Amino acid sequence: MKHFNRRKFCKLLGFSAVQLSVAGLLSSCSKGTSARVVIVGGGFGGATCAKYLLRFDSSLQITLVEPSEKYMTCPFSNMVITGVQAPDSISHGYSAQQQRGVEVIHAKVQAVDATVKMVALDNGEVIHYDKLVLSPGIDFKWDAVEGMSARDAELIPHAWRAGRQTSILRDQLKSMDDGGVVVVAPPENPYRCPPGPYERVSLIAHYLRQHKPKTKILVLDAKDSFSKQALFQQGWDELYPGMVEWVSGSKGGRIDEVDVTTRTLHTESGDKHKADVINLIPPQKAGEVAITSGFSNEDGWCPVDQRTFESEIHKDVYIIGDACIAGKMPKSGFAANSQGKVCAAAIVSSLWGEDMPEPSYVNTCYSLLSPEYGISVAAVYRYDENRGIYKTGGGVSPVDADASYRLQEARYARGWYDSITMDAFG
Numbered sequence: 073m074k075h076f077n078r079r080k081f082c083k084l085l086g087f088s089a090v091q092l093s094v095a096g097l098l099s100s101c102s103k104g105t106s107a108r109v110v111i112v113g114g115g116f117g118g119a120t121c122a123k124y125l126l127r128f129d130s131s132l133q134i135t136l137v138e139p140s141e142k143y144m145t146c147p148f149s150n151m152v153i154t155g156v157q158a159p160d161s162i163s164h165g166y167s168a169q170q171q172r173g174v175e176v177i178h179a180k181v182q183a184v185d186a187t188v189k190m191v192a193l194d195n196g197e198v199i200h201y202d203k204l205v206l207s208p209g210i211d212f213k214w215d216a217v218e219g220m221s222a223r224d225a226e227l228i229p230h231a232w233r234a235g236r237q238t239s240i241l242r243d244q245l246k247s248m249d250d251g252g253v254v255v256v257a258p259p260e261n262p263y264r265c266p267p268g269p270y271e272r273v274s275l276i277a278h279y280l281r282q283h284k285p286k287t288k289i290l291v292l293d294a295k296d297s298f299s300k301q302a303l304f305q306q307g308w309d310e311l312y313p314g315m316v317e318w319v320s321g322s323k324g325g326r327i328d329e330v331d332v333t334t335r336t337l338h339t340e341s342g343d344k345h346k347a348d349v350i351n352l353i354p355p356q357k358a359g360e361v362a363i364t365s366g367f368s369n370e371d372g373w374c375p376v377d378q379r380t381f382e383s384e385i386h387k388d389v390y391i392i393g394d395a396c397i398a399g400k401m402p403k404s405g406f407a408a409n410s411q412g413k414v415c416a417a418a419i420v421s422s423l424w425g426e427d428m429p430e431p432s433y434v435n436t437c438y439s440l441l442s443p444e445y446g447i448s449v450a451a452v453y454r455y456d457e458n459r460g461i462y463k464t465g466g467g468v469s470p471v472d473a474d475a476s477y478r479l480q481e482a483r484y485a486r487g488w489y490d491s492i493t494m495d496a497f498g
């Protein structure tokens with residue numbers, strides 16, 4: 073945790089105390105009286121939390137800090153990578169938030185000092201908060217694979233945050249020759265969207281089957297099993313016979329070195345794989361601002377009270393979405409959305425000095441194996457003091473379903489996307 077007194081914080085940022093006051097340093101909170109909540113990150117977690125905070129208490133002053141004017145979702149980005157959808161179809165702005173009274177600042181938070189309740193932005197502004205919500209998503213552990221650095225993501229894109237990387241990967245797939253090799257390398261747990269790499273494999277296969285049918289996809293996995301594995305492998309055999317080879321971590325899938333210039337991967341088992349396109353998804357950690365501001369543990373994730381999402385490290389700071397440790401919940405957009413609502417209720421209850429209602433949480437992850445072939449996993453969760461967030465029920469698509477069932481699930485996936493993006497950004 074970085075500690076600043078007010079004067080030091082100003083000096084560090086080149087600001088005067090007067091500017092701090094202007095930024096709202098002296099705001100105060102009491103029941104129903106315009107407490108200031110600053111939210112860092114306008115993705116699924118942050119955008120949802122902003123909306124529900126105002127829904128629960130319309131007197132709050134909500135400031136959402138997000139660098140991008142348009143947020144591109146990772147859900148359905150695999151459809152963009154494979155050319156089925158345009159980038160615009162998964163991009164969302166913040167006008168609805170602004171219309172409901174959320175102050176949206178397009179900037180990056182550089183530092184948080186929780187001892188004096190201030191955040192410093194890269195545009196020079198300093199903002200005081202009564203409550204702070206961090207939903208900065210993920211960052212990457214670049215030192216986990218030898219030879220790989222953030223710079224190399226231009227050459228071997230991870231595309232694990234949607235945007236420019238999504239287009240780079242799409243362009244590489246488009247320009248490769250037929251008959252080559254695409255390597256997809258999913259990381260060790262925990263990471264954003266457990267079934268995401270395998271949906272990507274499926275949709276890349278869908279694209280290749282149509283445009284470059286002699287190409288192979290090699291999945292070099294750091295793990296020995298993965299989410300919805302039986303369903304994915306059944307779908308690959310059915311839809312893309314002979315095209316996808318999955319190598320588990322213990323059987324040679326673990327990569328320990330990459331030569332970016334020759335696009336060659338070296339595995340722990342001593343094998344060498346040369347590829348035309350490499351999609352190496354690095355191991356992950358909480359978004360950088362959560363780490364540099366001192367809210368993470370030694371593994372790079374943020375411990376929270378899983379009932380309220382208040383940081384275990386600092387009071388009045390709440391961390392939601394992929395960055396936090398949320399018991400049995402996966403790191404997904406739906407989970408972040410669900411946590412955003414619980415967190416909003418926790419903050420409002422705390423400001424009102426009331427007990428928070430007993431929370432329940434939910435997650436559903438749809439995956440597309442082709443635009444007409446969907447599978448899903450769903451779960452509901454509760455909180456218990458000893459267990460944290462635990463699963464109370466759920467289900468997964470049946471293995472023996474027919475084509476019309478899979479088509480129906482693909483349609484539900486689109487319905488899910490429309491409703492969750494409306495909930496978070498509409």
Ligand SMILES: Cc1cc2nc3c(=O)[nH]c(=O)nc-3n(C[C@H](O)[C@H](O)[C@H](O)COP(=O)(O)OP(=O)(O)OC[C@H]3O[C@@H](n4cnc5c(N)ncnc54)[C@H](O)[C@@H]3O)c2cc1C
Pocket residue numbers: 112113114115116117118137138139140143145146147148149150179180181182207208209210231232233264265268269272359360361392393394395403404405406407408436437438439
């Ligand atoms: C390929 C793929 C497919 C996926 N498919 C699904 C799916 O089908 N269903 C599903 O539920 N989930 C899916 N996910 C997972 C989902 O995208 C994430 O779990 C979700 O985005 C997490 O929400 P978040 O709010 O924690 O982070 P994000 O949505 O990443 O939002 C974080 C925001 O914080 C901002 N930010 C970061 N640092 C700062 C800073 N210092 N200052 C200000 N702002 C900052 C970023 O710009 C970003 O907009 C998928 C992920 C991938 C990669």
